[in-house]
Amino acid sequence: MPVLAYVLFKVNSGTEREVCQKIVAFDEVLHAEIIFGEFDVIAKISASDLDALEDFLSQKLRNVPSVVLTSTMVVGREYRGKNQRLKST
Amino acid sequence: MPVLAYVLFKVNSGTEREVCQKIVAFDEVLHAEIIFGEFDVIAKISASDLDALEDFLSQKLRNVPSVVLTSTMVVGREYRGKNQRLKST
Amino acid sequence: MPVLAYVLFKVNSGTEREVCQKIVAFDEVLHAEIIFGEFDVIAKISASDLDALEDFLSQKLRNVPSVVLTSTMVVGREYRGKNQRLKST
Amino acid sequence: MPVLAYVLFKVNSGTEREVCQKIVAFDEVLHAEIIFGEFDVIAKISASDLDALEDFLSQKLRNVPSVVLTSTMVVGREYRGKNQRLKST
Amino acid sequence: MPVLAYVLFKVNSGTEREVCQKIVAFDEVLHAEIIFGEFDVIAKISASDLDALEDFLSQKLRNVPSVVLTSTMVVGREYRGKNQRLKST
Amino acid sequence: MPVLAYVLFKVNSGTEREVCQKIVAFDEVLHAEIIFGEFDVIAKISASDLDALEDFLSQKLRNVPSVVLTSTMVVGREYRGKNQRLKST
Amino acid sequence: MPVLAYVLFKVNSGTEREVCQKIVAFDEVLHAEIIFGEFDVIAKISASDLDALEDFLSQKLRNVPSVVLTSTMVVGREYRGKNQRLKST
Amino acid sequence: MPVLAYVLFKVNSGTEREVCQKIVAFDEVLHAEIIFGEFDVIAKISASDLDALEDFLSQKLRNVPSVVLTSTMVVGREYRGKNQRLKST
Numbered sequence: 081m082p083v084l085a086y087v088l089f090k091v092n093s094g095t096e097r098e099v100c101q102k103i104v105a106f107d108e109v110l111h112a113e114i115i116f117g118e119f120d121v122i123a124k125i126s127a128s129d130l131d132a133l134e135d136f137l138s139q140k141l142r143n144v145p146s147v148v149l150t151s152t153m154v155v156g157r158e159y160r161g162k163n164q165r166l167k168s169t
Numbered sequence: 170m171p172v173l174a175y176v177l178f179k180v181n182s183g184t185e186r187e188v189c190q191k192i193v194a195f196d197e198v199l200h201a202e203i204i205f206g207e208f209d210v211i212a213k214i215s216a217s218d219l220d221a222l223e224d225f226l227s228q229k230l231r232n233v234p235s236v237v238l239t240s241t242m243v244v245g246r247e248y249r250g251k252n253q254r255l256k257s258t
Numbered sequence: 259m260p261v262l263a264y265v266l267f268k269v270n271s272g273t274e275r276e277v278c279q280k281i282v283a284f285d286e287v288l289h290a291e292i293i294f295g296e297f298d299v300i301a302k303i304s305a306s307d308l309d310a311l312e313d314f315l316s317q318k319l320r321n322v323p324s325v326v327l328t329s330t331m332v333v334g335r336e337y338r339g340k341n342q343r344l345k346s347t
Numbered sequence: 348m349p350v351l352a353y354v355l356f357k358v359n360s361g362t363e364r365e366v367c368q369k370i371v372a373f374d375e376v377l378h379a380e381i382i383f384g385e386f387d388v389i390a391k392i393s394a395s396d397l398d399a400l401e402d403f404l405s406q407k408l409r410n411v412p413s414v415v416l417t418s419t420m421v422v423g424r425e426y427r428g429k430n431q432r433l434k435s436t
Numbered sequence: 437m438p439v440l441a442y443v444l445f446k447v448n449s450g451t452e453r454e455v456c457q458k459i460v461a462f463d464e465v466l467h468a469e470i471i472f473g474e475f476d477v478i479a480k481i482s483a484s485d486l487d488a489l490e491d492f493l494s495q496k497l498r499n500v501p502s503v504v505l506t507s508t509m510v511v512g513r514e515y516r517g518k519n520q521r522l523k524s525t
Numbered sequence: 526m527p528v529l530a531y532v533l534f535k536v537n538s539g540t541e542r543e544v545c546q547k548i549v550a551f552d553e554v555l556h557a558e559i560i561f562g563e564f565d566v567i568a569k570i571s572a573s574d575l576d577a578l579e580d581f582l583s584q585k586l587r588n589v590p591s592v593v594l595t596s597t598m599v600v601g602r603e604y605r606g607k608n609q610r611l612k613s614t
Numbered sequence: 615m616p617v618l619a620y621v622l623f624k625v626n627s628g629t630e631r632e633v634c635q636k637i638v639a640f641d642e643v644l645h646a647e648i649i650f651g652e653f654d655v656i657a658k659i660s661a662s663d664l665d666a667l668e669d670f671l672s673q674k675l676r677n678v679p680s681v682v683l684t685s686t687m688v689v690g691r692e693y694r695g696k697n698q699r700l701k702s703t
Numbered sequence: 704m705p706v707l708a709y710v711l712f713k714v715n716s717g718t719e720r721e722v723c724q725k726i727v728a729f730d731e732v733l734h735a736e737i738i739f740g741e742f743d744v745i746a747k748i749s750a751s752d753l754d755a756l757e758d759f760l761s762q763k764l765r766n767v768p769s770v771v772l773t774s775t776m777v778v779g780r781e782y783r784g785k786n787q788r789l790k791s792t
Contacts, residue, residue: 229329
């Protein structure tokens, strides 16, 4: 069963769009969004297991230029909304 | 164009699952996940505009029992991952 | 010279509007807004000096029902935007 | 209807005044203040919609030299203080 | 392979010792310490997998009386100190 | 050699003064101040050693009514200002 | 009446002692301590008024090399401990 | 009696493994782990007393290249889990 995680990013000022374009090029990144708040970008990640997740974060995602800081939230359990039950996330 | 937002929740200890089941019953909630980290639950919301989002958060979502604290991140721009480009989020 | 301060509020879930209506009734509150983010409400305060500010916060503002937590940022220096230079804040 | 937002800034040590002078030169910045606390500067922004806000933040505001980190709080609803009801913010 | 995690706790004022005594009674808790800082207690947890971790946290650990807030950090990779290489953690 | 520590407090809204009056009655509290910011009160503590500090915090200070949350910063090394070198802190 | 404030510092890794030695050379700094926790150093400041405090922070204190980030808590009201009532702070 | 402490690290993006390898080479580091969350690495430290801890942190640990920020939690009291009572930590 794959491990899902959300990653919040702070990036160098003014590089939000560039970072998003780079990270969605990785197979592990399901989608990314520029957000307003304490963090600049959120991305949803899928990895085969915790080892693969650690490997992806430390060897690939965090090496993307202009990524200053990441905060990762591993998903423990998923709940679909009413209108999403026939679709994959 | 609808407004998307992620909401992070801290909930009363031990009520994570119950809160998730309740919030995915709202039309505005696309999906919710129990997460490991500083927050307990994350949900993705879709509202028709900022007014409707404020209304949904203050009148419905934050009134769900056991929700202690929420932190909202409005989405400014979306990027799809390679494997997601044919699917809706 | 009066002391200005911004106060950020976390309020009981679902009471944002009620809290705003109550706090703008105080003379010291210039305006209040419901915000999306880590905090729920922001208000701008004007007090005659630091003593009066401490008094207003501890004796009045923080005693408003449903106010759970406040974080105060005293203003050190003001800069007007180009379109605001003829108006008071 | 325009979108309002507060932006909190951390700036390079000792550049608070310089950053304020630069950001109030943008049409979108209503006013800015140097503050005491976790953040160094707060500014109030007005943009035509969420897209324009994202554009302004990522392309202009966050590119101001010495801006290290921003945290944005989109306004959902406004309340005027008693003494402010005849004036614009 | 078991999943390891650190859990940081804020507990009701004055209940640190009582909470520690209760949580070390669970098989999943390797050890707990009262700490000085933003959090009151830290514990190291071992669970068979992410599902079991989520289950333990939401059904057992977070239901311990006086636990107000937890923040969980899942371990991705372990490194032993020089003097620890012959011992288990 | 005694252990010194600063303790930051969040207290129930409107109880700052009452909490300060109570905590300065303890021998271990050198002084306390109501502050503007994320926390409401700061106090400087002196204890005979780390054990005594833990004991004082968990058995006395955190049991003061209206204290919601504390964050402790143990002092590692002291530096006196020029005008303070002849006085004790 | 002078304005008192506590300033919390994050400094470049390994420069804590050097920063403390530099900041206690300013007349406005009553004392400084290296602390264990989220921040590295705390200092107590006395300035003639809020303007002078803003001036001291932005023009002097935050320009000390190796100071990365400061967080300021202006003091609203002071309470002396039992054993401190005959001494100045 | 030795002083124990947990240190949380933020490190330069992509250097987690390198930092862990370096810090476990110090005698004072019992073990280190790469973690998912707000911080990147956690380490458990043992020092002879608070002075030695301050010395180790400011002169050695925080000087490790790629360490950006540390947050230290001094241990006040330890509790062993049921399965750990015959082993040292």
